[in-house]
Amino acid sequence: MRTRPVGADELDLFVEATGSPDHRKEVRQYLQSMFATGSMRPEWCFVTQEEEDRPLGRVAFWTLPGMEEPFALVLLDVPWGGDYMGVGTPLLGDVLNEARRLGAKEIEHVLDAPPMQPQFQHHPEKRVELLESIGFAFRRETGRFEWRGEKPNTEPGRLSFRTLEEVGDEAFVDAMRRVSEGTLDREIREEREKLGPREAAREFFEDAQRVKHEPSWWRLAYSKPEGDLVGLVMPAEPPAFLTIFYVGVVPEMRGRGYVDDLLAAGTATLLAARAKGGNKKPLRADTDVANAAMAAAFERAGWARFAGRREYSVDLTSDGA
Ligand SMILES: CC(C)(COP(=O)(O)OP(=O)(O)OC[C@H]1O[C@@H](n2cnc3c(N)ncnc32)[C@H](O)[C@@H]1OP(=O)(O)O)[C@@H](O)C(=O)NCCC(=O)NCCS
Structure with a gap:
């Protein structure tokens, strides 16, 4: 099994890696918008595969626009119904080494519930098991709010x-x-x-x-x-x-x-x-x-709570990961 970045002409390999065919449109759109803003790059999209076979897993780096080093992992998918640890452990180990090489001191990964586009993070317990086994630690939990109103409340002028x-x-x-x-x-x-x-x-x-x-x-x-x-x-x-x-x-x-x-x-x-x-x-x-x-x-x-988010991070300055 080998982890490698996909070329700009192979993005379909990343998009189609594991996720359900239903989600490909959302993943493709997300990648295009993140490439456009500079938060992601094609060479930051990784797959893991056996020889030339169909990829078994995938994950990508995300960062704040303007930053050169990766900040977070996104679009993590491995065979959640199968050998998720056997595929996920080397995949994450390899990409964290790459993140360290690129200058990252810490990498974050967030888990949103309920699962939603573009990451569709089903199997949260298995995800946490994989993350913790590789050195990620829980950092905080947030509530996510979305503006669903028509007009903002009037600012009372105080x-x-x-x-x-x-x-x-x-x-x-x-x-x-x-x-x-x-x-x-x-x-x-x-x-x-x-x-x-x-x-x-x-x-x-x-x-x-x-x-x-x-x-x-x-x-x-x-x-x-x-x-x-x-x-x-x-x-x-x-x-x-x-x-x-x-x-x-x-x-x-x-x-x-x-x-x-x-x-x-x-x-x-x-x-x-x-x-x-x-x-x-x-x-x-x-x-x-x-x-x-x-x-x-x-x-x-007028902001409604629509999800919860658990934030995990791993310190790349110690030898742990
Ligand atoms: C969260 C925060 C913005 C709320 O602002 P606020 O104008 O005090 O809000 P409210 O007037 O609605 O009061 C909120 C509660 O704080 C309580 N409170 C009153 N006096 C307080 C004081 N001196 N110190 C702390 N809390 C106080 C109020 O009783 C109220 O509790 P209740 O809902 O049980 O009545 C403010 O506490 C704050 O700035 N916190 C630090 C920064 C922060 O956490 N920002 C949000 C990060 S995303």
């Missing part, structure tokens, strides 16, 4: 807004530090503990900068008439959808429903961007299942 361009990067990073205090989001909390609040906010800002957005979409909000900082909202446009990348309220202003005002403003920004772009991208956002206040706020604002 706040005055200033854009990133108006306040500058330093003030914005400092506001990210303040709103992240006491967060119930596991990933943000762990980054704060690891790097310290200031550095964690700076890295979070830099990560966000890599996701497509207009600087005018990112806004700080202030109380009226005092002009005290209340919070922030950061709408953004990843390759496949539009999202609220981050929203937060400073600790001393929490419990007054300001998150509703910020979400109304952010949702309106995304809807306007979608109308201007003339596309049909869905509006989607994730929040840690532990962050009940945030999940409740999404639902009040």
Whole structure:
């Protein structure tokens, strides 16, 4: 059995590798849109096969547009009804070695339930067994929300807004530090503990900068008439959808429903961007299942929970994987 990247002229081999024939259209469309945005490349699509036979398994790298090293595994499929460990273990071992060679320090893989396009992740228990056997560890679980409303809630006018361009990067990073205090989001909390609040906010800002957005979409909000900082909202446009990348309220202003005002403003920004772009991208956002206040706020604002996502990651800097 041998793992190899497929050539640009062999993509059908990857698309048809294992998944059900019903899903090929969705996988093909997903690949085309990811190639177009730079999140995937044909040479990042791998199959494993015995001699020249039909592939037994497949997986691909995904990354944020603009990044040179892989960030996550997508479209993982091996014979889930058969020898999934025997095929999956060498396949993942080989691609993680390749990811390390390309400079990745960590690789993520997410499992969405219920199974949905384009990954159709049936057999979740077997997937987890395979991932954990190769060194992946559970990181956090999020609820996934989608905007299903007609019109965003009216922003009640309690706040005055200033854009990133108006306040500058330093003030914005400092506001990210303040709103992240006491967060119930596991990933943000762990980054704060690891790097310290200031550095964690700076890295979070830099990560966000890599996701497509207009600087005018990112806004700080202030109380009226005092002009005290209340919070922030950061709408953004990843390759496949539009999202609220981050929203937060400073600790001393929490419990007054300001998150509703910020979400109304952010949702309106995304809807306007979608109308201007003339596309049909869905509006989607994730929040840690532990962050009940945030999940409740999404639902009040017209965002419906449509799925759950479990995030796994593997550290490539140690010898474990
Ligand atoms: C999640 C968050 C945006 C909610 O903002 P908010 O404007 O305080 O929201 P609400 O006014 O609806 O209050 C939410 C809950 O927090 C509680 N709360 C009140 N005062 C609080 C305080 N000082 N500190 C923390 N929570 C408080 C409220 O009682 C309310 O609970 P309830 O639903 O049981 O009544 C805010 O807590 C926050 O910024 N957290 C850190 C950043 C974060 O996690 N962002 C989301 C990541 S995707």
